[in-house]
Amino acid sequence: MCYQVVERYAVCRCLYHKHAIDPCAVYGQSGHTVQEKTVLVGYACGIHSSHRPEVGYGMGVLPDSGYESGVYPPTR
Numbered sequence: 001m002c003y004q005v006v007e008r009y010a011v012c013r014c015l016y017h018k019h020a021i022d023p024c025a026v027y028g029q030s031g032h033t034v035q036e037k038t039v040l041v042g043y044a045c046g047i048h049s050s051h052r053p054e055v056g057y058g059m060g061v062l063p064d065s066g067y068e069s070g071v072y073p074p075t076r
């Protein structure tokens with residue numbers, strides 16, 4: 001049985017690092033499978049540790065375009 005070590009972030013389960021397959025004597029024969037060994041690393045990836053998608057929505061301040069205040073009257 002071949003093994004392939006796959007490291008994942010424990011928090012978000014994103015892929016951290018996929019190692020090369022460690023082949024055994026019957027590697028490549030029909031019906032032969034590669035056993036995936038998942039190793040968790042104890043933190044979140046860069047995306048999920050620094051970004052919080054829920055926070056920030058609706059908090060952006062839109063600049064006044066001047067459209068409503070009459071600075072730029074609509075041309076017809």
Ligand SMILES: [Zn+2]
Pocket residue numbers: 001002003023024025026027032033
């Ligand atoms: Zn094998």
Ligand SMILES: [Zn+2]
Pocket residue numbers: 009012013014044045046047048
């Ligand atoms: Zn992630």
